[in-house]
Amino acid sequence: MKSVVTTVVTAADAAGRFPSQNDLEAVQGNIQRATARLEAAEKLAIGMDKVVREAGDACFKKYPYLKQQGEAGSNQIKVDKCYRDLGHYMRLINYCLVVGGTGPLDEWGIAGAREVYRTLNLPTGAYVEALTYTRDRACSPRDMSPQALNELKSYIDYAINSLS
Amino acid sequence: MLDAFSRAVLSADSKNAAIGSGELAGLRAYVAAGNKRLDAVNAISSNASCIVSDAVTGMICENTGLIQAGGNCYPNRRMAACLRDGEIVLRYISYALLAGDSSVLDDRCLNGLKETYIALGVPLQSAARAVGIMKASSTAHINETNTSGTNPDETRFRKMETIQGDCSALVAEAASYFDRVASALA
Numbered sequence: 001m002k003s004v005v006t007t008v009v010t011a012a013d014a015a016g017r018f019p020s021q022n023d024l025e026a027v028q029g030n031i032q033r034a035t036a037r038l039e040a041a042e043k044l045a046i047g048m049d050k051v052v053r054e055a056g057d058a059c060f061k062k063y064p065y066l067k068q069q070g071e072a073g074s075n076q077i078k079v080d081k082c083y084r085d086l087g088h089y090m091r092l093i094n095y096c097l098v099v100g101g102t103g104p105l106d107e108w109g110i111a112g113a114r115e116v117y118r119t120l121n122l123p124t125g126a127y128v129e130a131l132t133y134t135r136d137r138a139c140s141p142r143d144m145s146p147q148a149l150n151e152l153k154s155y156i157d158y159a160i161n162s163l164s
Numbered sequence: 165m166l167d168a169f170s171r172a173v174l175s176a177d178s179k180n181a182a183i184g185s186g187e188l189a190g191l192r193a194y195v196a197a198g199n200k201r202l203d204a205v206n207a208i209s210s211n212a213s214c215i216v217s218d219a220v221t222g223m224i225c226e227n228t229g230l231i232q233a234g235g236n237c238y239p240n241r242r243m244a245a246c247l248r249d250g251e252i253v254l255r256y257i258s259y260a261l262l263a264g265d266s267s268v269l270d271d272r273c274l275n276g277l278k279e280t281y282i283a284l285g286v287p288l289q290s291a292a293r294a295v296g297i298m299k300a301s302s303t304a305h306i307n308e309t310n311t312s313g314t315n316p317d318e319t320r321f322r323k324m325e326t327i328q329g330d331c332s333a334l335v336a337e338a339a340s341y342f343d344r345v346a347s348a349l350a
Contacts, residue, residue, distance in 0.1 A: 001170035009165065009259045009268055018209030018255055019262050024202045027262065031198035038188050038195065045182040094182040095173040098191065104173055 002103040004030040030100055036147035041097035043144040044090065044152065051134055052090055056083040058133035059126045072122050086130050089159055096155045105155065110162045124163045131160050165271065168194045168264030194264050197334065201261065203326045204334045207305040208258045215305070216250040219297035223290055236287055250294055254302070257341045264337075266344055274348040281349070292349045299342035303335045 008023045044051065059082070060066060066073040073079045088109065095104035117124055135156040140149040166174065172191060176183045194201070208215070220237075224230050230237040237243045256273035260266050281288055304310035308328065 001166055001173065003167055003170055005167040005263050006165045006170065006268075009167075009263055013255075013259065013268075013272065016255075018212055018258055019205050020209075021206075024206060024262075028198065028202055031195055034191075034195040034198075038192060041183055042185055042188050045184040048182050091180075091182045095177065098183050098188075099169045099173055103170070104177075108177070 001099065001107070003099045003101045033147075033151075034100065036145065037097045037100055037151045040144055040148035040152040041094050043148065044094050044097065047143070048087070048090055048094075052083055052087045054137065055086050055090075055130035055134045059086075059130035062129050063123070063126055066123070066126060072126070082126070085127070089127070089131065090134075093152070093155045093159060096158075097151060102155070102158055105159055105162070109159065113162070127163050128160055131156055131163070135160070166263070166265045166267040171265050171267070200329060200331055200334055201264070204306040204331065204338060205258050205262045207308075207326075208254065208261065208302050208338075211301075211305050212251060212254055212258075215298050215301045216247060216254055218301055219294045220247055220250055222297045223294040226293065227290060230287075230290060236285070236290065246294075249291075250298065253295060253345055254298055257302075257338070257345070260341045261334075261338050266341055269341055269344060274345060278349055288349045292346045295342055295345045295349070299339055299346075302342070303339055306338055307331050307335050 005027055008019065008026050012019050012023055056079075060073065060079070065071060067079070068074065073082055092105045092109045096102055114124075116122075135153050138144070138149055138152060140146045143149065144152070169191060172183055172187050176187060220243075224237060229235050231243070232238060237246050253273060256269045260269040278288065281291060301310065308326070308331075
């Protein structure tokens with residue numbers, strides 16, 4: 001799993017040297033930003049169910065045709081799976097906030113997603129709408145501090161870009 | 165390879181749950197003690213050659229047969245290999261301490277180390293003893309309780325010029341990585 005620390009250690013190991021001053025400073029920079037990341041992760045975890053529900057509702061509101069016969073949300077089971085997938089994305093964003101890098105989204109969310117969605121004939125636009133809604137719905141200081149919100153939005157944007 | 169953060173992610177993923185306040189408390193402790201941790205890693209890497217050479221010297225003092233003909237630190241070629249291995253072990257311990265997780269030490273250093281040493285005829289007990297001495301001096305460097313010992317003329321000795329604080333948690337963590345090496349060789 002890629003993070004700042006593992007990247008630094010991998011580079012040091014490849015060169016066969018002890019962690020240098022530069023390595024330690026890179027880690028320190030990461031640690032200084034960690035407070036905001038962890039706050040965002042915690043707030044997202046606390047509000048997870050509600051965030052997922054609102055995001056899913058927003059997407060079905062914008063694209064009501066999805067619930068028609070033959071579409072991706074034509075019955076309740078499929079609709080539930082849509083909410084479940086949004087839950088996965090939110091969970092991976094929570095992981096990214098903890099790690100401080102896009103590793104979890106890259107490895108477990110984005111790799112292969114395009115192929116899966118094409119095979120299952122799922123509209124990525126709907127996911128984009130749900131994530132965009134979440135991004136724009138989150139506000140500071142109601143939900144979290146400005147720095148934490150910044151971190152959260154950057155990972156949501158990353159997920160959106162991967163889907164669009 | 166994992167660090168403290170990605171370890172939390174892996175265990176949360178296996179439960180299919182987001183990382184909540186409970187797990188975050190441990191990570192916040194890592195963040196709060198971040199500078200101490202960096203100082204600790206710095207204490208080890210800045211004094212690495214001293215820590216390693218003292219450990220190997222101590223190991224040989226206790227078992228002088230090692231540098232006599234037929235011993236495993238004789239001739240210089242094998243002595244050099246011994247010093248090199250000590251530095252490698254210490255280096256991976258410094259990585260583990262920086263990451264706050266032992267996976268880099270386990271995967272890249274300890275996995276197969278015992279088998280390799282047995283195949284090469286390296287005495288495991290002596291290797292473990294050198295690691296034990298490295299543990300003692302490294303933890304002393306981290307805690308800044310290092311002294312010049314019985315030799316008042318010792319000039320290589322120095323203290324890190326860091327702010328004094330309670331490093332007991334980090335010392336215990338570093339000690340656990342040394343113990344991990346010792347038990348992997350046992």
